[in-house]
Amino acid sequence: MIDRPALADFLRRRREQVRPADVGLRGGSRRRTPGLRREEVAQLAGISTDHYTRLEQARGSAPSASVVAAVARALQCDEDQRDHLFHLVGIEPPRRRGEPHVRPGLIRLAGLLGDVPVILFTDVGEVVWRNPLAAALMTDLPEEPGRARNVIWRWFTDPDGRIAPRDDWERLGAAHVSDLRATHARRAGDPDVSRLVADLLRVSEEFRELWQRHDVAVRRQDRKTFLHPRVGAVELRCEVLVSEAGDVRLLAYFPLEGTDAADRLDLLRVIGTQDLRIDAT
Template sequence: MADRSELAAFLRSRRERLTPSDVGLPDGINRRAPGLRRQEVAQLAGISVDYLVRLEQARGSHPSRQVLAALARALMLGVDEREYLYRMAGEHPPTVTGPNRIVPQSVRIILDTIATPAYVADATFEVLAWNRAAVPFLGDFDESPGADRNMVRWMFAQAVDHPSWSEESTREFARSVVADLRAAYARYPGNPALAALLTELLGVSPRFADMWATHEVEVRRTHQKHVDHPELGPLDFECQILHVSDTDQRIIVYCAAPGTRTAAIFHALATAGSK
């Protein structure tokens, strides 16, 4: 149900928080009130000033979804704010059609400065960015085509009788990945890339098909991991998962207890070649 008074107040507050430079307009002079002028927002959204005035005064006709989308862009609304705008107008928020694969610059800075293996993956387990310390675990993706950067594809490309599948920890991790992928399937209904990945996995991996058929749904969480690395030896660490706001991306960080052999190896990987 629409709340016209709250919609009006919300539009005013979002307009008043912006400056002309935020949206690429000149600052101008004689600004007696904070924020953008109504005519500036109307220009950015492609609507009339009179119509915006009526919306901000809780008058006039019900805004269409096209107008709401234009206002969300003009006011530079975040994901949560955009959803709120639609709901206050009595509309269902637009469906997100697919995972966001643009890694924010701030996240790349985190990867480059953190002294432990870390990488970024989207909701379909596509690896989008990684740091130097993660290369011994993921491989050098700069030498790999995009299709080889999906963690689910790697995991279930292994033969059913591969020795790693005999480990309970491997099977539990695989089940958690499949449950997380099903949660993504619900968030992005009809997404062609996700549908193609599922079709591929169901066709080539009986183990994936069996796990998918259980209909387990669970967003992936932090877990303990033991790795017998062919070059680095046995490693014990925690996979900490940090969610990147407004993107549905995750930063996966390998966290070893301070003072351990694993921590020393992670630090050495992160600092190798930096001197």
């Protein structure tokens, strides 16, 4: 059963402890209270401000497990704090091995790379954090947590939504599957991996054919072209930093040498950035 008063108190106190700079936001001199604003936590977690506000006011509907995990990431909770948050909501915390946890330090590191698109993925392909430039580059990615933010699921269930040139589809699809194969082998029996693979095998013939090849490779670098509706084709070199446990990846996209990608990113930064930095009023 959800402990609403304790949940509200924990969220409020934790929010006050997180500095805007810790999550890549401007602090500003006109903030009346320390820490983050409610709307900033909501935006970082990918939920509505109203939903988060109700949680801090000890009212409203109980949050789902995916929302609790997203709020814990936004508030930079460590694993113990995250588990406590789950207990307050009345939900069993995820198994630590089966549910990747993004350390606050990794989010802080990602936040320092503001000049290039940066994304944090779990090892099953779910986007758990991205900087404003990455949000502007991947315009088709919704804010709500869950399967809709899983790039592997979206790749094989919504081919029409792919934002890469058709000539790259075969290579990128094979890379998704071989990387997931490595995760499936390393985390054999973990429910989140097993469910994702089973669902993909059920709904995608393309995935089934690639899965049957038994290709295995953790993706550590790549080249990718993003077809953006406003700035056109952006050719990028992707460098992947894998966490020690292998359950979280930091992807940084750098302009490909010999292309105009840097100019296109500069243009995107001006006209298309979804800026999470909210000026005080």
